[in-house]
Amino acid sequence: MRKAMCLIVMVFLLSVATQSWADDYLKIRHVNEAYEVMGQKQPATEEIVETWLSGNKARMNSGTSSSVILRGDKQVMYMLDHDKRAYAEVPMDLSQAMTGMMGDQGGDQQMAQMMAEMMGAMMKINASVRDTGATKTVNDWNCRVYELNMKMPMGNTVSEICATEDIDVDMSVYHKIGHAMMAGQQGFDDLIKEMEKIKGVSVLTVSKATVMGATIVSREELLEHKKMTPPAGSFDIPEGYTRQDFMGM
Known part of the structure; x- marks a missing residue:
């Protein structure tokens, strides 16, 4: 159920579908330091996201194990599991996604809407951005902090x-992509407005989150950016992949 909720939260990632993007490739290193929460130790992780x-x-x-298209x-999102050679189709509207999930469980549209509203209230965001006035050089890029x-x-x-x-990246969608896991939550639009105060693309972000008494430190570093055409078939479901219910992935 927890994994299903995470997938639902992501369905608003492309809510700006009417915008026009240039062809861009970004390679990012994401690192989470080890931490302990509620007595459970979590190891450090490192992942390359393209x-x-x-x-x-x-x-x-x-x-190499998963992709999101x-x-x-x-107006849909596909979750690909390359190990299982399977995919799940998720509507980009939170209510529709909930309707699909509730439908499989004998629910209805009204219940789905209530669930969507409850999720949004439980994860409401309040955000603020401050220009520190400091500057840095990161991987040969001139940056403002x-x-x-x-x-x-x-x-x-x-x-x-x-x-x-x-x-040169279209900033109208850049911040929504960077905060995809928060899309659909109450306060998300206000978050995006705050993020517009940041001039340019983040090449290094160091975050400290306080969750249930634990401090979680993460780091995202842009390793590479190119203007280039995606490989053929990048936005299609690979041949031979089997459709599954997204709650089962």
Whole structure:
């Protein structure tokens, strides 16, 4: 159920489907330091995430085991499990996603809407961005330093963001992609407005989140950006993949 909720939260990632993107490739290293919460130790993790942007379509590859394909033209998102050679189709409307899930469980549209509203209230975001006035050089990019504070019922996060205007990426969707896991939550639109105060693309973000008494430190570093056409078939479901209910993935 927890995994299903995470997938539902992601369905708003391409809510800007009417926008026009240039073809971009971004390679990002994501690192989580080890931490302990409620007596459970979590090991450090490191992952390379590759993202392709093209028009109203996007694809994110997390390692070699999973991918997310976003199709603004169809208003759907596909979750790919490469190990199982399977995929799940999720509507980009939270209510529709909940209707699909509740339908499988004998629920109805009204219940789905109530569930969507409850989820949004439980994960409401309050965010603020401050320009520190400081500058840095990160991987040869000239950056300005910003501080982002986010408050949520589950905990608070403080991030130092080093952003550069040397990289040409459509900022109208860039921040929504970077905060995909929060899309659909109450306060998300206000978060995006705050993020617009950050001039340029984040090349290094260091975050400290306080959750249930634990401090979780994460780091995202842009390793590479290119203007290039995505490989053929990047936004299509691979041949031979079997459709599954997204709650089962």
